[in-house]
Amino acid sequence: MDITTLLSPDRVVCCDDIGSKKRLLEELAELLGSSSQQLSQQEIFDSLVNREKLGSTGLGHGVALPHGRLAALDAPICAFIRVDPPVDFDAADGQNVDLVFSLLVPEDSTEEHLQVLSTIAEIFSDPAICEALRNCQTDKCLLDLLTQWEQRRIPA
Numbered sequence: 191m192d193i194t195t196l197l198s199p200d201r202v203v204c205c206d207d208i209g210s211k212k213r214l215l216e217e218l219a220e221l222l223g224s225s226s227q228q229l230s231q232q233e234i235f236d237s238l239v240n241r242e243k244l245g246s247t248g249l250g251h252g253v254a255l256p257h258g259r260l261a262a263l264d265a266p267i268c269a270f271i272r273v274d275p276p277v278d279f280d281a282a283d284g285q286n287v288d289l290v291f292s293l294l295v296p297e298d299s300t301e302e303h304l305q306v307l308s309t310i311a312e313i314f315s316d317p318a319i320c321e322a323l324r325n326c327q328t329d330k331c332l333l334d335l336l337t338q339w340e341q342r343r344i345p346a
Contacts, residue, residue: 201269248281
């Protein structure tokens with residue numbers, strides 16, 4: 191699964207002073223909703239919050255993967271935010287979160303959903319890419335790094 195096909199430049203951002211998990215989920219809902227006329231930001235936010243109620247999607251080591259399912263969605267979409275300063279995301283390791291990759295999938299998506307989650311987990315298991323993403327100061331830098339990671343992963 192080529193994760194960069196699910197991202198668009200307007201959904202990859204550096205954010206300062208988010209302040210809270212709720213505000214971070216609101217920001218993700220805005221980003222994800224801006225590229226879809228069929229989805230409302232409130233519907234996206236509710237989906238993300240409902241998933242968080244089942245247990246935090248904070249993976250640990252400063253990484254979170256908030257995700258949700260929506261019936262009105264035709265295909266998966268993603269957003270990525272680097273947050274500075276990091277925010278409390280109720281991660282199992284207690285560490286605040288600064289790298290956040292969010293995923294929305296159609297309600298009936300199963301195999302594709304698991305493939306995307308697996309790819310995202312692969313990205314964040316690489317300490318070098320995590321450090322490089324944390325050092326980015328621009329949206330373009332973030333997108334370029336994710337694209338370069340994907341290109342190294344998938345042979346031409």
